[in-house]
Amino acid sequence: MTLPAPTRAAALARLEAFAPAMGRAYAATRNHDRGPGDRSNVSLLSPHVRHRLVTEEELVAAALARHAPAACAKFVEEVFWRSYWKGWLEQRPSVWTAYRARVAEAVAGLRTEGGLRRAYEDAVSGRTGIACFDSWARELVETGYLHNHTRMWFASIWTFTLRLPWVLGADFTYRHFADGDPASNTLSWRWVAGLHTRGKHYLARAANIAEYTGGRFDPRGELDEHAPPLEEEPPGPALPLPPSDPAPEGEVALLVTEEDCLAETLLLGRARVVAVAAVTCTAARSPLPVGSVPERFAEGAVEDGCARAAAAFGAPAERLERFDAVADWAAASGARTLVTAYAPVGPVAEALDRVEQALAARGIRLLRVRRAWDDAVWPHATRGFFQLKDRIPAILRTFGRAV
Ligand SMILES: Cc1cc2nc3c(=O)[nH]c(=O)nc-3n(C[C@H](O)[C@H](O)[C@H](O)COP(=O)(O)OP(=O)(O)OC[C@H]3O[C@@H](n4cnc5c(N)ncnc54)[C@H](O)[C@@H]3O)c2cc1C
Incomplete structure (x- = not known):
């Protein structure tokens, strides 16, 4: 299996090709993992949406253009799951901070605890002896993708x-x-563990795996199907959303990050873009090495x-190697404002916080422009x-979609 290329053109081509399948066929077949050789029942567009080579709004619009609202409700709902996780984490940033601290501790534990290290290495290199899990661990590293149902089984077997x-x-x-996302990934793992909806965990069952893999796997007798949910201190209440910055004015430098590779559609008010640059920080996903598939995908996406x-703004483009280089590049552009798409909780937002300080020292301000979809x-x-699900029709009406 190969993902569509990390370009907007490839994303739009896949969107067009998959749109006829976004209706009842999607609802009926989406839970089947037919294996890496047949991904015709899912869109494969999550890496593109995650980097905003195509937007959530465009996915939903494509579905509603081809199908009656009731027929494509499941597809639309799945797209809203993505935005739900984003919004939830945005209002509970401490869940991300705590996760990052726990990863650092656990990675340190791999160096000192031999038993944990061996079990971990068996799991990530596909040597546990559980055939389905081992196959998925290898598929993940090779392709950068796993089917949604398989992600649930994988996380459940890992945990329980x-x-x-x-x-x-x-x-x-x-x-x-390739779609690695702070919100969807961290919160889906918490959901499987029983930490999101407290006490309700997702237990992978051998019969379910056999049915939805079409008999390719049958781990009967190999899984713990009775483990209790995990327990952890619940997160505090939701914080108010950080405010969105106002639309820029005057001459601005524009920064494209792996959070949003569709800068030409940002609402830039009366600003005139004088320079454009692209930067990634994929390596900041983890203290451990990041796979080559997501790294290449993010590179390709920001370059595109x-x-x-x-081209849209008629401005020169530059590829920056590191976020540390952003402030000097912005200063050299002559603009007094740097504009970028709002980066939700995660490594890019953290890198932008550091950039903001370096820019302030040069008398340049940073504006993070949020999309109407996220605000809605x-x-x-x-x-x-x-x-949120109850609000979907009302939200879609504000985007001019009759549902
Ligand atoms: C443990 C676990 C980890 C996950 N980690 C990520 C991640 O890092 N990044 C990520 O984008 N998704 C993640 N997901 C969600 C989901 O599995 C993927 O978005 C989906 O498999 C992408 O494949 P697709 O584009 O072919 O999906 P399709 O079935 O074609 O769905 C269309 C779009 O809807 C969205 N979507 C579908 N299902 C979900 C879902 N359950 N949650 C959120 N959005 C969804 C995606 O943007 C997707 O492109 C995770 C799920 C689990 C259970």
């Missing part, structure tokens, strides 16, 4: 059968998914995004997904 720390599993998938933005959805992601 292998009894490895869930944060190490989340770190492993975050390092290798930078080239399109430069995130405020409803304070509790469970089903509170």
Whole structure:
């Protein structure tokens, strides 16, 4: 299996090709993992949405253009899951901070605890003896993708059968998914563990795996199907969303990051873009090495995004090697404002915080422009997904979609 190329053109081509399958066929077949040789029942677009080579709004619009709202409701709902996780984490940033601290501790533990290290290495290199799990561990590293149902089984077996720390599993998938996302990944692992909806965990069952892999795997007798959910201190209540910056004015430098490679559609008010640059920080996903598939995907995505933005604004483009180089590049552009798409909780937001300080020292301000989609959805992601689900028709109406 090969993912569509990390470009907007490839994303739009896949969107067009998959749109006819976003209706009842998607609802009926999406849970089947037919193996890496047949991904025709899912869009494979998550790496592109995650880097915003294509937007959530465009996915939903494509579905509604081809299907009646009831027919494509499942597909639309899945897209909203992505925005739900984003908004939820944005309002509970301490969950991310705690996760990062736990990953650092657990990685340190791998150096000192021989038993943990051996079990971990068996898991990540596909040597546990559980055939389905071993096959998925290799598939993940080779392709940068796993089917959604398989991600659930994988996280569940890791946590409840292998009894490895869930944060190490989340770190492993975050390092290798081409769509690796702080919110969707961390919070889905928490959901499987029973930490999101407290006390409700997801237990992988052999019969379910046999059914939904079409009999390719049958781990009967190999899984712990009775483990209790994990327990941890619950996170505090939701914090208010950070405010969005105002639209820029005057001459601005524009920075494309791996969070949003569609800068030419940001609302830039009356600003005039005089320079465009692209930068990634994929390596900051983890203290451990990040896979080559996600690294190449992010590289390709920002380069594509930078080239399109430069062409749209008629400005010169530059590829920066590190976030540390951003402030000097912005200063050299002559602009007094640096604009970038709002980066939700995660390594890019953390890198931008550091850039903001370096820019301030040069008298340049940083503006982070948030998309209308995020402003519309995130405020409803304070509790469970089903509170947001009820709001989907009203949200879509504000985007001019009759549902
Ligand atoms: C343990 C675990 C870890 C995950 N980690 C990530 C991650 O790092 N990044 C990521 O983008 N998704 C993650 N997901 C969610 C989901 O598995 C993927 O988004 C989905 O498999 C992507 O494949 P697709 O584009 O072919 O999906 P499709 O079935 O075609 O879905 C269409 C779009 O809807 C969104 N979507 C679908 N299912 C989900 C879901 N359950 N949660 C959130 N959004 C969804 C995606 O943007 C996807 O592109 C994770 C799920 C689990 C259980």
